[in-house]
Each structure stands twice: as C-alpha cells, then as structure tokens.
Amino acid sequence: MAGDHLNEDLQKNLAAFLNSSPDCILVCDAQSLRYLYVNQATCDMTGYSRDELLAMTAPDLTGQSPEVIQESYRQARLAGERGYTDEPRLIVNKGNSRRGWWEGHFGYQVIDGRDVVVIVSREVTRRVLAEQSATRSRQIYAALSAANEAMIRLSSPDEVFQAVCDAAIDSGGMTTAVLLMPKPGSDLMEVKAMAGYGRDVMGSTIISINPDRAEGTGLNGTAFRTQRPCVTDDFLKDQRTAHWHRMVRDRTKLRSAASVPIIREGRSVGTMYLCSRERRAFDEEIIGLLVRLTDNIAFALKAFEREQVRREAEERAHYLATHCSLTGLPNRNLLSDLLEQAIASVNRTGHKPALMFVDLDNFKQINDTWGHDTGDRVLEQMAGRLRCVLREHDVLARLGGDEFVVLVQNIDRHEYAQRVAEKLLAAAQDPVQVDGQPLVVTLSIGVSLYPHHGENHRALMKSADLAMYEAKEKGKNTWALSGDDKQWDSASEIMR
Missing domain, CATH: 3.30.450.40 (GAF domain)
Incomplete structure (x- = not known):
C-alpha cells in the first residue's frame, strides 16, 4: 500500500512538474500522429485548449506534411536514447497574434507496446x-x-x-x-x-x-x-x-x-x-x-x-601648350609633331606631305589703323575661311602673328598642291567684315614638297618659309614653290 501511495504521489508531482514547465511538452502516437498528452505550456503557446490539441494531429498543429513529421520521428528513432533535435521552426498561434521560433527535441519511446514520440519544444526566438x-x-x-x-x-x-x-x-x-x-x-x-x-x-x-x-x-x-x-x-x-x-x-x-x-x-x-x-x-x-x-x-x-578636375586641367594645359589661344588652331609645337608623323608614314602609306606657309598681306597696316582687337577678329575669321577649304585630315596651324601653315597630308600629284594653294587664295578674295567695316586681306603662300624640298620637318619648314617670301616679291596675293618655278616639272617627276 505504501508503494502504491508513493507511486500515486510521484505521478501527481510529475504531472504538476510537466504542467509547470516553461517548455512545451507533447506526446504523439508515432503511427496515427495524434497527440496523447500536452502540458499547459503547449496550450498557452498555441492558443488551443488541451481538448482541442488532443483532437488534433501533428500536421494539423504544425502545418507540416505527414511525410516531414514522420521523417523527424524516424530521425528520433535512429538517434536512440540521446534523441534528435530539429532545426528551429517559426510557429504561429491559433489567432495569429503571436509568432516565434521554437526548437523541438524528439525522443522515441515504446510504452505499453505503443510507439510514441516525446517532444520537448523550447522557444528560441531571441537566439534565432x-x-x-x-x-x-x-x-x-x-x-x-x-x-x-x-x-x-x-x-x-x-x-x-x-x-x-x-x-x-x-x-x-x-x-x-x-x-x-x-x-x-x-x-x-x-x-x-x-x-x-x-x-x-x-x-x-x-x-x-x-x-x-x-x-x-x-x-x-x-x-x-x-x-x-x-x-x-x-x-x-x-x-x-x-x-x-x-x-x-x-x-x-x-x-x-x-x-x-x-x-x-x-x-x-x-x-x-x-x-x-x-x-x-x-x-x-x-x-x-x-x-x-x-x-x-x-x-x-x-x-x-x-x-576629373585634375584630368581636365592636364588636358587644358596640354591643349594650351599645343594650340593657339586665339584661333584654337595647332601651334608650332603640335605642327612639328604632326609633320614628323606624316614624314614617318610615307614608307608605309606611299603618300607624301606638302607644307604651305600662308602670310596675310598688309596685316600690320590693319593693326596699326584699326587696332589689335580688330586684327584679332580678322585672324579668327581668316582661320575659319582657310579651314573650310581644306580636307578634314589636312592640318591648319598658326605659328604666331599673321603666319599660318597648312600641312597637306598626302600629295600624290604636284597639281594637287597647286589646287590647294589656289583654293586658299580664293578663300581670301572677299573682304573680311569687322563691325560692318570691310577689310581687304590677301595671302602670300609658299609651298614645299617632300622629299624634293626637304627630308625632315625643319628643312620643309625653311623651304616653305623662303617660298612665301618669293610670293611676296612676285607682288603678293599669289603662291610660289620653293626655289625656281621651273621646279614644278622636276617635282612632278619625283612624285609619280
């Protein structure tokens, strides 16, 4: 009798202990997946009464498929006495008013010939x-x-x-x-x-x-x-x-x-x-x-x-070092580089360059009479006119003052150099208009041909410069080939 009384007390105390546990404790039939026991914490967490829970299956409560639940139970059986702890799962209560992460530990037991799974589920929301x-x-x-x-x-x-x-x-x-x-x-x-x-x-x-x-x-x-x-x-x-x-x-x-x-x-x-x-x-x-x-x-x-500011400043400095600040045309430094490149490419392309020195006749008189501001505007307009009659890949440069230079990139026949010079002369025929004042400007052009008048950029520049003075001596508003005009014939033979 004393042993039976002790057993009854133990059972009561055990039931009270399980109900006072903050963890959810459930016992589920491994075959039917119906719950056989749930403690009070399970009711509090899920929002279901004990009777409601005992009428439910594990898939009803967890929302998982029977296959997923049976796999968890299988893992618990294989784990033996130590049991199996599943990954935390997000659980929502009956009224969707509470949600949290719960981690379940599954232990597989055989009680009175029935396979059951004891589930102890602990809230781990903070940890997760x-x-x-x-x-x-x-x-x-x-x-x-x-x-x-x-x-x-x-x-x-x-x-x-x-x-x-x-x-x-x-x-x-x-x-x-x-x-x-x-x-x-x-x-x-x-x-x-x-x-x-x-x-x-x-x-x-x-x-x-x-x-x-x-x-x-x-x-x-x-x-x-x-x-x-x-x-x-x-x-x-x-x-x-x-x-x-x-x-x-x-x-x-x-x-x-x-x-x-x-x-x-x-x-x-x-x-x-x-x-x-x-x-x-x-x-x-x-x-x-x-x-x-x-x-x-x-x-x-x-x-x-x-x-970007540094790069723009660098580009601006390079531009100023290689271009005329008034007209934006290449200056002497850049012209020399471009002429050297044109000479270096002759063997590869077969195209020979020509150089033309262009001087504005009587420009000093315009400056003296009308002032330097007017002279600058004449230079700007004349630069635009000369640029318009050249091909895109030809180069118009300004050396300073009223001196321009044209680099014609490829002269296959000497007659083309003559046509270019005549186009330049024609570009200056109409008076330049500055503030409604027509100003007559003519050109004197000196021409040098590679390689007849020089095999490097210095020689070609010198020859064209000398030819420009020959054009002035001929009365201005004309062009001249470096040396005697009769050299056209010999130059023609060289280029063919």
Missing part, C-alpha cells in the same frame, strides 16, 4: 534573431568589403554604383538594391544602378524628394530630406509606403526595406535603397554598416571629381 542578425552583419561586412575593393579599381561613378548594388545582392544577402539620385532640374529621383529582384517594379515606380507629393513621402524621399536612414520592418503595413502598397503587394515578396542617404559636403546627393524578404532585416548594426557604405560612396564620388 541574434543568429540571423549576426549572419546579416557578416553579409553586410562582406558587401562593404567587396564595394570598397570595387571603388579602388573602377574608374567611373556609374561603375561604382553598379558594383555596390551587386555587392549588396551577392554578398549582402539583400533581395533588391537600388541607387537613386535626383534628376537634374527635377524633384524626381532616377535609378542610377540596380541589382536583384523587382526591376519591373522600379521601372514604373515614381519616387520624389518633394514632401508635398505622395511620391515624396516614402523612405527615399524622407531619407534624402532628413539626411537620416529610414527603415520599415513591415513594408505593406507602413503608412509611409502606402502610396506603393498596391504596386508591391501583387508583384514582390517585400517585407522590410531601408533607405540610407548619400551625403556629400553636408548635402544629400542620393539614396541607397535596400529591400529584404525578411522582417526586421535592418537593425542598428546593419544600418551603421550601410551608413559606412554610403559614406564610402560619397568619398568615391569626391575622388572621381578631383580626378
């Missing part, structure tokens, strides 16, 4: 969320590293924008990554780069930075104006994103989103917009990493701008 956050942090760290590496090796802002979006998807675990900037002269934002899911949605989405427009009240517009990150943990229930709910609901599985401003020198220049299929994907640590990422984007933009 911490693990998920740590995983996301590692992913964003990886994305930050990949983006920084891209910024070092890429050579344009657009390349960097796309690399950052790609890194957010490939390394950061995001569903969608978009970089947005305002359109010039508009309050609308445009996509500068994008990676991941939802291109069709973004292609038809209007986003503004204007708070007076519905399209400007969302995460991106707010982040841009406030210069602070904007986060939503439930996109489809957030009133800030209400304007886009209908568009997103049927076309994406968006759960959470964040917009982080890109700030340069105290002002917003764009936003980095990220989306995830997970809720609570953007905690403080993740946002802190994303702020670092956008800061690095701003730094890269500044570096590109400095490099």
